[in-house]
Amino acid sequence: MITYKNGTNNIKIFLAENLLSEVRKFCIEKDYLETGGILVGMYDPDLQSAIITKVIGPPSDSKHGRTTFVRGTKGVKKTLDILWKEGQYYIGEWHYHPKALPIASSQDIKQMKKISKSILYRCPEPVMLIVGQDNEEFIETFYVSINGSDLIEFIRA
Template sequence: MRIVQLAARRPDLILSFARDTLVVVENHVIDAVSAHAQTGRDAAEAGGILIGSYRGRHIDICECTVPMPADRRLRYMFDRLDTGHDRAAKEAWRKSQRTETYVGEWHTHPEDYPSPSGLDLRTWSNVMRHHREGPVLFLIVGRRGYWAGLGCRGTVLPTQYADAEKAEIHIACQTPSGTAPFVS
């Protein structure tokens, strides 16, 4: 008898939010966004969309887009302008027979442990006004950690870290100012 030993698969990132909502971010998505962390002195911000499925009140994120040629990238700003992001979401919707869709946004900040800027909060407020399918995950990638918030009905709820297996990933557990969640 031949025994094959499989390499241990790194667990996916699991985020928990108030109102009993879990968000699972698959490892290859975390790897893809982390590859764009602004580690260089003059590195420009990067970003894209998150694609996944709504499963009741939970979200499973299985894909993301990365910066594309028409996007505007500066040291302290990312503007998702390339229509390729929208095409990627539509293609995922079609290929998945209408189960995978746009579920959020990600971008980088040139800081170790990021938090949302005023521009981020205004942009997210606009996203929530136009996205009616379900909650939206907002992810900010820093050099050493991440900030994650779940947008729903004009409010961005901060994460409560649910996956003890990934303790090396630091997720902010408070709102940008340390006060109540953002309300539009």
């Protein structure tokens, strides 16, 4: 289990190595195009840590571009409803910046703040995983927006 933390509070994000490998496979499949999907999981009882239990790849109606990605919605609600009944919840989004560092863009920041405030998502602290590349090596950064605040960055502990 990989732990990610930030320097300002005790919140942590946990992600199993096999799930990170799964995300990287989606990235490799798209090569020079952006891609992404959904993070599913749960929070620990004291709500101080997010535990990611599943990654969902891009729905079939997603749009992939060299510098843009729009996650589709086909089949998402049905999948999340099934997982909800199993005690797993929408935690946030992941996406890939090919041949670029995993730094949140202004569009990423706007999206996370919007999700945080949306009653449709029911996720006031959405997590965003951005996977990028330094040379050919994958690197990742997590971000969280708490109740619409600016993003807090999380790195490997």
